Amino acid sequence: MTPVQLSARSAALLLTDWRAxxxxxxxxxxxxxxRVLAIDGRIPQGVRLPAERGLASALGVSRTTVAGAYARLREDGFLVSVRGSGSVVRLPRDLVGRPDPERLGGVVGGDVLDLRKAALHAAPGIAEAVERAMRHVPAALAGIGYDTVGDPGLRAAIAERYTARGLPTDPSQIVVTIGAQHAIALLARVLVRRGDAVLVESPTYPHAHEAFREVGGRLVGVPVDARTGWDTTALEHTLRRTAPAVAYVMPALHNPTGATMTPDARDLLVSVAAAVGTTVVADETMGELRIDGPAATPLAAASDDVVMIGSADKVFWGGLRIGWVRARPELLQRLLLARPTGDLGTPVLDQLVARELVPRTAAVLEERRAYLAQARDDVVGALRARLPEWDVPSPAGGLTTWVGLGRPVSSALVLAARAEGVVLASGGVFGPDGGFERFLRVPFTMPAADRSRMVDVLERAWARVGGESVGPSGSLAAVV
Structure with missing residues (x-):
């Protein structure tokens, strides 16, 4: 199979600030x-890098510079030369040979603290919910087990939760999915045709923009800032100029910035999207994890044409792979017709457990709120005290803070922290076209001892980086 070619222009977009x-x-x-782009997965394995001359032209450097960089990557095992295919990205054998997150994104063993996934440990009561769910197993076994719509009791519970939050909902407006990511990918397949514009926030949730790109969507970004929120002028201009097929947004406790849309921004988004024929998809995966003040009303309260994505995973437990889509029945029917090419239904046992848990959402959120408030204040306070040159916002909710580093060294900092066993995602992971090297997403979901360890390591890593990329030849390979 011929390797996928990364164009020189695309590579240059990913390499923003590479000299800074x-x-x-x-x-x-x-x-x-x-090397960092390969480790982060922003340049996947098997992709062919641009020809030396083309990349040199795109970056404004000599061909000798590019040739030297490629040669160094080959020496370190990150690049191989394939006859007729040029220079193809590979991960070194020591990474490929062990099933850890640097290759698969899975659970890290040993004494490594993996903080790339912002998630809480299981909420109290999960085991009891499993026991209660088992009472419904005999009735479930009477069916064939292939469920593409969702357990009726679970759909009713989800609908009741929306209604209690100010969005009247009927179970017929709900389809249950295998987590929120499955919902995003399914909506992308149904709503986006190859070449369609798709509005996404910048920064945004990485696997969302990957899903829209996978179906051929042409991404157009709208800036979101941790302190000032959405650039509404850019939002309106982008909607009117590109008339995107879909606008994928996280209007409440945006990932990674933690921002929440103002009422004016919500109204603008909904009204302009309706005028240009754009389907708004609102991802509420983080939306109810409010620490300060009340949770926002679901965006679909402004217009029933807004498609809502929800999840039980962030509130209850990541191992409970239950998400859902709330939409008009006509769109849900299109999703159900498209679904069998990707999966044949949501696991029934998971749904039975979720059916027991969703009615307890308000109580669990109150427990989470107390924990997250203390964890956020600990991490934000420690980072502000020990790294005063950083801009560390205190978000009103969510699971992370979007830290401004002041210098474009996020990748170097992440690699330096990795050398001490703390694994974070560099800021560039959250940029649809790279960038964000001046930012770092720092979770505060872990226990107190791990929070302290993370801050200690970040302080030492910052001292090592010194605001500069990690040093001499070979040093980055040593910290992978």
Missing amino acids: GTDAAAYEALSDAL
């Missing part, structure tokens, strides 16, 4: 930047 904050030779800085 470093006094290393140009070829070393370029190889370090490409």
Whole structure:
């Protein structure tokens, strides 16, 4: 199979700020930047890098610089030369040979603290909910087990939760999915045709923009800031100029910034989207994890044409793979017709457990709120005290803070922390076209001892980086 080609223009977009904050030779800085893109998965394995001459032109450097960078990557095992295919990205054998998150994104063993997934430990009461759910298993066994719509009791519970939050909902407006990511991918397949514009926030949830790109969507970004929120001028201009098929937004406790849309921004989004024929998809995966003040009313309260995505995973437990879509029945029917090509239904046993848990959402959120408030204040306070040059917002909710580093060194900082066993996602992961090297998403979901360890490691990593990319030749390979 011919490797996928990364164009020189696309590579240049991913390599924003690759020279900033470093006094290393140009070829070393370029190889370090490409190495981080491969480790983060922003340049997947098997992708063919641009020809040396083309990338040199796109970056405004000599061909010798690019050739030196490629040679260094080959020496370190991140690049192989394939006859007739040029230079193809590979991960070194020591990464490929062990099933850990650097290759698969799975659970890290040993003493490594993996903080790339912002998630809480299981809420109290999960085991009891499993026991109660078992009472319904005999009735479930009377069916064949292939359920593409969702357990009626679970759909009713989800509808009741929306209604209690100010969005009257009937169970016929709910389809249960295998987590929120499954819902995003299914909506992308149904709503987006190849070449369609798709509005996404910048930064945004990485696997969402991957799903829209996978179906051929052409992404157009709208800035979101942790302190000022959405750039409403850019939002309106982008909607009217591109008339996107879909606008994918996280209007409440946005991931990664933690921002929440103002009422004016919500009204603008809904009204302009309706005028240009755009389907608004509102992802509420984080939306109810409010720490300060009341949770926002679901965006679909402004218009029933808004499609809502929800999940039990962030509130209750990541191992409970239950999500859902709330939409008009006509759209849900299209989703159900498209679904069998990707899966044949949501696991029945998971749904039975979720049916027991969803009615307890308000009580669990209150327990989570107390824990998250203390955890947020601990992490934000410690980072502000020990790294005063950083801009550390205190979000009103969610699971992370979007830290401004002041310098474009996020990837170098992440690699330095990785050397001490703390694994974070660099800021660039959250950019649809890269960038965000001046930011770092820092979770506060872990126990107190792990919070302290993370801050200690970040302080030492920052001292090592010193605001510069990690040093001499070979040093990045050593910290992978």
